[in-house]
Amino acid sequence: MTLVSPALDQIRLDVSTRQLFELLPDVSFFIKDKAGRLIHCNEVHRRGIFRYGNADDLYGKANHDFFPNALANSFAEDDQRVIRDGESIVEQCELNITSAGSLSWFCTTKVPARDCHGKIVGLVGISRRLEAADHRIGDFELLSAALDHIQKNFSQQIRVQTLAAACQLTEATFRREFEKLFRMTPLQFILRLRLHEACLRLSANSDSIGDIAYQCGFDDQNYFARFFKRTMNMTPSEFRARQNPRQDSTRPENRSEK
DNA sequence: CACCAACGGAGCACGCTCCA
């Protein structure tokens, strides 16, 4: 694969190392510039996560070009911690979207990328499906009962107490272990899952926003709309319109456009 | 008039943070 970005030349990562990552079947490898734009990635990253066959379709794009705002904001914050603060993120578990549009667990490591003077010019990262991240599975298994419960019941009310009991941990210990692994509270995690599911359903079908809110575990459509706007910077109907511009051209709110 | 979508306020329950 050819490298298209001049910014990549600044980063001290020799060609054989990049080639090595091209050969790994289960490791997604990527390099981003200082602005968080993708400047290099391997085959797994292109096809496994993004379904992009051509590298040119990916390079120069940032998180917001690939993910819903809620996910993109979270990833961008992480990127900036690495690029701006020089902080490494090691083996962070996160829920992400696969090429098939489903959710899956990934284990991600990001470190600052430096030029020959040691100055940070971007970041280098790897990400693996959690099933492949063997040495982290111990931590994951500790909480697996809770994660199963969340994924099966995210459309219903979930209490932290219930999740802790499922893992045979006290509530306080469960919360600490959870935050250590996911860098977010259990409730934030559940909300992110619900929001992501709502985004998928808003994009994929024409159910009313109220129905989708209930399907995704929001008992109150009003609360759902407020939470959605706060997180995504747009209302659910605006999000749907952006995802399905053609389909949405028939919707009432767009008919007034001249 | 009915329905849908979005917004705002009030109050309660409970999740989270802090500290011993």
Place this chain on the structure above:
DNA sequence: TGGAGCGTGCTCCGTTGGTG
């Protein structure tokens, strides 16, 4: 590790505006 207090998530109201 667990308890206490605080902050906020969530629910239940109501209202407004647009459309059929």
